[in-house]
Amino acid sequence: MASNTSMVLNDATAADPASAGAAPDISVVIPVYHERENLPDLVARVGEALGVTRWTFELICVDDGSRDGSAALLADLARTRPWLRPVALARNYGQSTALQAGFERARGRYIVTLDGDLQNDPLDIPALIERLESDPDVDMISGWRHQRQDKALSRRLPSMLANRLISWATDVRLHDYGCALKAYRREIIERLHLYGELHRFIPSLAREVGARIVEVPVRHHARTRGQSKYGIDRTFRVILDLVLIVFFLRYRQRPLHAFGGLGLWLLAPGALILLYLLGVKLAGEDIGARPLLLAGVMMVLMGVQLIVAGLIGELLVRIYHEGSARPQYHTRALPAPDAGERQP
Numbered sequence: 182m183a184s185n186t187s188m189v190l191n192d193a194t195a196a197d198p199a200s201a202g203a204a205p206d207i208s209v210v211i212p213v214y215h216e217r218e219n220l221p222d223l224v225a226r227v228g229e230a231l232g233v234t235r236w237t238f239e240l241i242c243v244d245d246g247s248r249d250g251s252a253a254l255l256a257d258l259a260r261t262r263p264w265l266r267p268v269a270l271a272r273n274y275g276q277s278t279a280l281q282a283g284f285e286r287a288r289g290r291y292i293v294t295l296d297g298d299l300q301n302d303p304l305d306i307p308a309l310i311e312r313l314e315s316d317p318d319v320d321m322i323s324g325w326r327h328q329r330q331d332k333a334l335s336r337r338l339p340s341m342l343a344n345r346l347i348s349w350a351t352d353v354r355l356h357d358y359g360c361a362l363k364a365y366r367r368e369i370i371e372r373l374h375l376y377g378e379l380h381r382f383i384p385s386l387a388r389e390v391g392a393r394i395v396e397v398p399v400r401h402h403a404r405t406r407g408q409s410k411y412g413i414d415r416t417f418r419v420i421l422d423l424v425l426i427v428f429f430l431r432y433r434q435r436p437l438h439a440f441g442g443l444g445l446w447l448l449a450p451g452a453l454i455l456l457y458l459l460g461v462k463l464a465g466e467d468i469g470a471r472p473l474l475l476a477g478v479m480m481v482l483m484g485v486q487l488i489v490a491g492l493i494g495e496l497l498v499r500i501y502h503e504g505s506a507r508p509q510y511h512t513r514a515l516p517a518p519d520a521g522e523r524q525p
């Protein structure tokens with residue numbers, strides 16, 4: 182992707198001999214922002230967790246414009262570890278873009294994400310890969326922090342609300358949408374395009390592109406070093422994002438159903454009110470100063486405007502689909518004939 186080449190200052194892909202060899206089985210992608218104190222342990226633990234398995238792996242650490250020397254430290258750690266491939270973004274773009282940059286460089290058949298602060302445990306990775314390898318009916322595994330080690334009020338409560346809302350708005354039923362530890366088949370990652378704050382909604386987006394998702398309990402540790410980048414102020418922004426994404430997921434294909442539905446609910450009673458007043462007027466009464474007249478006129482006007490907004494939305498959807506280079510659907514390999522009874 183051309184626009185992304187310009188945002189990378191230092192990219193291991195071109196020169197690094199590690200990327201020249203055969204593609205590894207697993208690519209672990211970790212966004213890193215001011216995590217210097219965590220990096221040595223993080224890299225060591227990923228190496229230990231995956232070094233003893235039968236799979237080959239690479240660890241792509243995407244430095245998201247840290248100013249604490251994280252990038253230099255990563256470069257240093259990579260000198261003695263051929264499987265470590267650091268990438269440094271030109272500035273701080275946010276977690277979603279950092280993940281996307283890592284995804285675009287990942288070469289593995291399986292792609293795993295986790296956070297750089299050791300709240301997720303690399304020792305959980307092999308079990309996730311084992312599941313993907315043994316279960317052809319699963320394309321993505323989402324971690325479930327069943328014993329989440331974060332503050333209740335500022336972190337766990339908003340996530341709980343978010344989890345409820347997303348699960349209502351989409352057909353993905355998970356306990357914990359926000360767990361960073363996730364494992365995917367490569368095809369799913371290739372179909373996603375993350376930017377802004379979209380990393381929060383990956384399960385829903387993955388479902389949209391056909392992923393079959395399961396949830397597996399994973400370990401979760403409290404952050405011991407460095408600071409969380411997300412505080413209560415972010416929570417409010419996330420709530421706004423949620424409104425947008427819920428609307429987007431539910432009504433993206435039919436904006437008329439959202440706006441137009443609301444519009445009809447205003448237009449119909451508004452029109453009835455005006456009809457009633459017309460009747461009164463025809464019966465010879467004076468309706469000059471009635472607040473009901475004002476309400477009726479307002480409701481009709483707002484209703485019409487909402488329906489028009491819905492129609493414009495429909496137009497945008499059509500134009501998008503006509504002119505879009507993004508595929509409208511994805512296919513999957515047919516199951517082997519003897520595995521036929523697996524299918525529902």
Ligand code: UDP
Pocket residue numbers: 211212213214215216245273274275276279295296297298300408409410411
């Ligand atoms: N992160 C990032 N860019 C940002 C903010 C965060 O790459 O602008 C990384 C951060 O280094 C960590 C992950 O995203 O690896 C999640 O961030 P954090 O642990 O602060 O979030 P929390 O666990 O508190 O939700």
Ligand code: MG
Pocket residue numbers: 296298300404409
């Ligand atoms: Mg964290």
